Amino acid sequence: MPRTLSTSDMVTPGSLGPPHPEPTDGEQARQPLLDGAPSSASLDALIEQLVPKADYYPEKAYIFTFLLSSRLFIEPRELLARVCHLCIEQQQLDKPVLDKAQVRKFGPKLLQLLAEWTETFPRDFQEESTISHLKDVVGRIAPCDEAYRRRMHQLLQALHQKLAALGQGPESLLGTDKPISYRNKPPASIHRELLNICSDPYTLAQQLTHVELERLRHIGPEEFVQAFVNKDPLASTKPCFSDKTNNLEAYVKWFNRLCYLVATEICMPAKKKQRAQVIEFFIDVARECFNIGNFNSLMAIISGMNMSPVSRLKKTWAKVKTAKFFILEHQMDPTGNFCNYRTALRGAAHRSLTAHSSREKIVIPFFSLLIKDIYFLNEGCANRLPNGHVNFEKFLELAKQVGEFITWKQVECPFEQDPSITHYLHTAPIFSEDGLYLASYESESPENQTEKERWKSLRSSILGKT
Secondary structure (H helix, E strand, C coil): CCCCCCCCCCCCCCCCCCCCCCCCHHHHCCCCCCCCCCCEECHHHHHHHHCCECCECCCHHHHHHHHHHHHHCCCHHHHHHHHHHHHHHHCCCCCCCCCHHHHHHHHHHHHHHHHHHHHHCHHHHCCHHHHHHHHHHHHHHHHHCHHHHHHHHHHHHHHHHHHHHHHCCHHHHCCCCCCECCCCCCCCCCCCCHHHHCCCHHHHHHHHHHHHHHHHCCCCCHHHHHCCCCCCCCCCCCCCCCCCCHHHHHHHHHHHHHHHHHHHHHHCCCCHHHHHHHHHHHHHHHHHHHHHCEHHHHHHHHHHHCCHHHHCCHHHHCCCCCHHHHHHHHHCCCHHHHHHHHHHHHHHHHHHHCCCCHHHHCCECCHHHHHHHHHHHHHHCCCECCCCCEEHHHHHHHHHHHHHHHHHHCCCCCCCCCHHHHHHHHHCCCECHHHHHHHHHHHCCCCCHHHHHHHHHHHHHHHCCC
């Protein structure tokens, strides 16, 4: 019989080291902010560091870190406006006669920055005003080289295609998010058992991986910041992030759905031999998910089998060969802040870096734990230091965690999609918690007074029986 996992204290906060001595304003504007970087700087100095010049281009890691974290202090459209203004001012692009030699050194760097920004954070450019800023600043350098205008046209085309693809969000992939409390078990015309759709554990693990990567693709890196955003005490405007974490939240809902789907499939059969067969099938699916590197589906399956309506089925579990299940539970054991899982994740990440095939590149982390890690990083360190400087050291660590995830989510799924299986995963009816308990008690009678009282209450409220 499995043990029930506790999720209340699964993660302990991590901590960054003490902040380094703060540089003066003169120092922070000139020192690089990555190699031997100071731990903090004013927002103005950080924006200045982002702006390219004829003989300077910011490090790629700095661009990602600042664009990711800056939205805590300034809206992306306002940041773009300030960057464009600084470019026009510093390169004297508002003069009637331009220094063509200087502009030809500066132009490619400006376009490179805009390309990186639109590629990594395309949702920053959903408003027409942001597109206007792009067209304006590039229009000023275009007379020096018509290739700049063509490059901008290509950039905008790619941006519109990316936004269109992201607009087809994961909400459309999920048919039955809300669990259902049935008055009785659904007829076969409504509910088909998963094993009738797919009886091969490896195939189902592949299809789960397909679903995971498809849903991850829609999550923007900015959602990790916006999920925990608070009003910046020095900001003059209110944050506008209330509806900007939809894809992240939809992915968490998918995890919950898979948990309940697993529990529903186990509780559905009337005979314990069939229930045991379903449990052993999901154990094999979970093992294949582990081998693939799909830790999110693995944890969802284990969580589904550890739900109380499933774990209480002692007669069913007595017929299950549980050795493989206990090994998987050990890998995902929350002890030591998920020490075993983190070791396995590092192994999968290393395999991905040295991969010779797309199959070996797959790393799908246990998403809820990733969110908790980022939450504790956010809560454990202030965004600003007492002198008002941005705590850039914190955001370097945040960018490291989010950047690794972004690399993993961009992997193309090597497995061919089976529409019949993925459709079932998205749309098969699932029991609510009460529905699961009712099915569980009908399969194996209540053993103690608490269970008997709960069964009586459920029969009364769901089935209308006393």
